Amino acid sequence: MFKVGDHVVYPYHGAGTIQDIEEKDILGEKINYFIVFFPLNHVTLMLPENRVQDSGLRKIIETTKIEELATALKTVEEPASKKEAARPYSKENETLLKTGCIMDAASVIANLTSKEGERTNGLHMEDRKNMDRAKQFIASELMLVNDYSEEEAYDFIMKNSQGA
Structure with missing residues (x-):
């Protein structure tokens, strides 16, 4: 399982570090909680051990996956049809962000960057929110994987996405 000091990713929250494991007595039942601190947004969460598997909590990626990430930031998934291309992707993007992968x-950023380049008046508000969430999610993990500063993490994203 996980231990104190592990760098982990919690879907939709980003990357953080397990700071402690506390045992709590809840209605007579002893439950271990992982105390996870997320440095990018300065949030601490308590996750019950018995729900960790279902929560999607995972270890951060290996440094060997950084090149694959850079490629994914550039790879746009083409819609299967023009009808599909015309419809908004905000729900699909939210679903992708909730996977914690x-x-x-990176796919959300690549697709929205491409979409932004095709539009004269920029992205819709929901798409901009999803783009920002995706960038924050990746930046938080890069900060722990490569010991990047926040600025270096966002620079990596910009440099490797199509919009650079």
Whole structure:
């Protein structure tokens, strides 16, 4: 399972570090809680051990996956049809972000960057929110994987996405 000091990713929240494991007595039942601190947004969460598997909590990616991430930030998934291309992707993007997979977040950025380049008046508000969430999610993980500063993490994203 996980231990104190592990760098982990919690879907839709980003990457953080397990700071402690506390045992709590809840209605006579002893439950271990993982105390996870997320440095990018300065949030601490308590996750019950018995729900960790269902929560999607995972260890951060290996440094060997950074090149794959850079490629994913550039790879746009083409819609199967023009009808599909015309419809909004905000729900699909939200679903991808909730998976907690860094490659899914990279896909959101690549697709929205491409969409933004095709539009004269920029992205819709929901798409902009999803783009920001995806960037924050990836930046938080890069900060822990490569010991990047927040600025270096966002620079990596910008440099490797199509919009650079």
